[in-house]
Amino acid sequence: MAGTVALPQVRPVNPALQFLKVIPGVLLLAAVGYAGKLLEANVGKYAKAHHWTFPNIEYVLWAILIGLAISNTVGVPEIFRAGVATYEFWLKAGIVLLGARFLLGDVLKLGGASLALVGIEIVVAIAFMTFLGRAFGLKPKLTSLLAVGSAVCGVSAIIATKGAIDADDEDSSFAIAAILALGALALFTFPLIGHALHLSDHAYGVWSGLAVDNTAEAAAAGALYSDAAGKLAVLTKTTRNALIGFVVLAYAFYWASRGQAQAVGNKALFLWQKFPKFVLGFLLISALATAAFFSKDQISALANLSRWAFLLTFAGVGLRTNFKALSKQGLKPFAVGAIGEVVIAAFTLGLVFAAQRVFHW
Amino acid sequence: MSQQEQTAAAPARQRGLSIDAWAVLLAFVLAALVRAGVFKHIPW
Numbered sequence: 001m002a003g004t005v006a007l008p009q010v011r012p013v014n015p016a017l018q019f020l021k022v023i024p025g026v027l028l029l030a031a032v033g034y035a036g037k038l039l040e041a042n043v044g045k046y047a048k049a050h051h052w053t054f055p056n057i058e059y060v061l062w063a064i065l066i067g068l069a070i071s072n073t074v075g076v077p078e079i080f081r082a083g084v085a086t087y088e089f090w091l092k093a094g095i096v097l098l099g100a101r102f103l104l105g106d107v108l109k110l111g112g113a114s115l116a117l118v119g120i121e122i123v124v125a126i127a128f129m130t131f132l133g134r135a136f137g138l139k140p141k142l143t144s145l146l147a148v149g150s151a152v153c154g155v156s157a158i159i160a161t162k163g164a165i166d167a168d169d170e171d172s173s174f175a176i177a178a179i180l181a182l183g184a185l186a187l188f189t190f191p192l193i194g195h196a197l198h199l200s201d202h203a204y205g206v207w208s209g210l211a212v213d214n215t216a217e218a219a220a221a222g223a224l225y226s227d228a229a230g231k232l233a234v235l236t237k238t239t240r241n242a243l244i245g246f247v248v249l250a251y252a253f254y255w256a257s258r259g260q261a262q263a264v265g266n267k268a269l270f271l272w273q274k275f276p277k278f279v280l281g282f283l284l285i286s287a288l289a290t291a292a293f294f295s296k297d298q299i300s301a302l303a304n305l306s307r308w309a310f311l312l313t314f315a316g317v318g319l320r321t322n323f324k325a326l327s328k329q330g331l332k333p334f335a336v337g338a339i340g341e342v343v344i345a346a347f348t349l350g351l352v353f354a355a356q357r358v359f360h361w
Numbered sequence: 362m363s364q365q366e367q368t369a370a371a372p373a374r375q376r377g378l379s380i381d382a383w384a385v386l387l388a389f390v391l392a393a394l395v396r397a398g399v400f401k402h403i404p405w
Binding site: 089090092093097100280281285294297300301302304305307 | 383405
């Protein structure tokens with residue numbers, strides 16, 4: 001058997017078994033999220049009744065904090081892990097349902113303005129991260145992964161690019177760890193900066209959608225500011241996500257031209273495979289809402305379903321973030337990511353200020 | 362990609378719908394149930 005490669009076996013998965021496996025973790029997401037909602041409702045009341053000065057903490061932050069506390073103390077037991085990993089599924093379902101809260105005309109108007117900002121952000125982020133990666137002597141493919149992660153959409157973009165440019169598992173885990181750690185920091189710093197600068201809900205939402213890399217963290221950072229900011233953060237981030245295929249394709253061409261990745265055959269098929277399908281779902285639900293397919297009460301019900309889906313997502317953001325595990329991934333990629341993120345956040349904030357004047361947000 | 366890797370990658374591609382597609386499907390089913398009046402009020 002000389003020359004053969006040991007490959008992981010792809011075993012057929014029993015769908016019923018798979019479903020049962022995720023139930024404990026989904027219940028944990030629901031319990032953590034609901035505890036966050038209960039704390040939001042009751043802590044403020046309790047503090048007021050006892051004449052304490054206590055800031056009003058939203059359920060989003062409570063859910064993330066409870067999740068972080070579990071993940072970083074007792075850890076998430078094995079039985080819950082498969083279900084906790086479904087938080088991205090709930091995020092995407094929540095985004096599609098959120099489409100009911102947008103009229104298609106608003107989506108096109110806001111999405112058009114966001115698209116211009118997103119285009120500038122992607123070009124600047126890729127150029128700057130590439131420069132930083134070279135300056136710090138990172139491996140070229142790790143630099144590419146960090147650049148894509150910070151320019152487009154965090155973990156999904158890194159995974160899509162990893163496959164397209166044949167990057168190492170180690171490089172992609174470095175890049176994912178850096179992007180996740182920085183996303184967790186953004187949850188706590190962005191709302192503070194937004195309030196300090198007295199940003200409007202609109203401006204703050206667009207900024208979060210432009211500068212926070214992972215979609216779950218972008219949605220959470222927006223929702224921590226206000227409901228309206230959360231909506232705008234998701235819309236801007238979804239616009240960024242929609243461009244993932246083009247950026248990954250460009251990187252695939254670049255590495256293939258250097259003989260270090262497989263050449264791309266059918267470009268249209270490649271773009272379709274990488275295109276996030278939930279963006280189409282969001283647009284379709286938005287089109288149905290615009291065509292008055294849903295009554296006002298039904299739109300309100302869909303909006304609440306979207307909030308429940310996001311609640312599971314925010315619980316998952318805390319539960320899957322383990323600072324000890326992230327810190328083991330090495331300092332250099334984190335340093336490059338951190339410097340890059342700070343510069344990109346400052347640059348996109350400038351862009352938002354400029355857009356605020358043009359679009360009168 | 363070597364032939365062996367291609368062989369290994371093929372079944373993974375044929376495993377059915379992606380997580381995105383399942384999420385869209387769930388959202389549409391929920392929207393259809395709300396539209397049909399099965400879920401009249403979702404509390405928050």
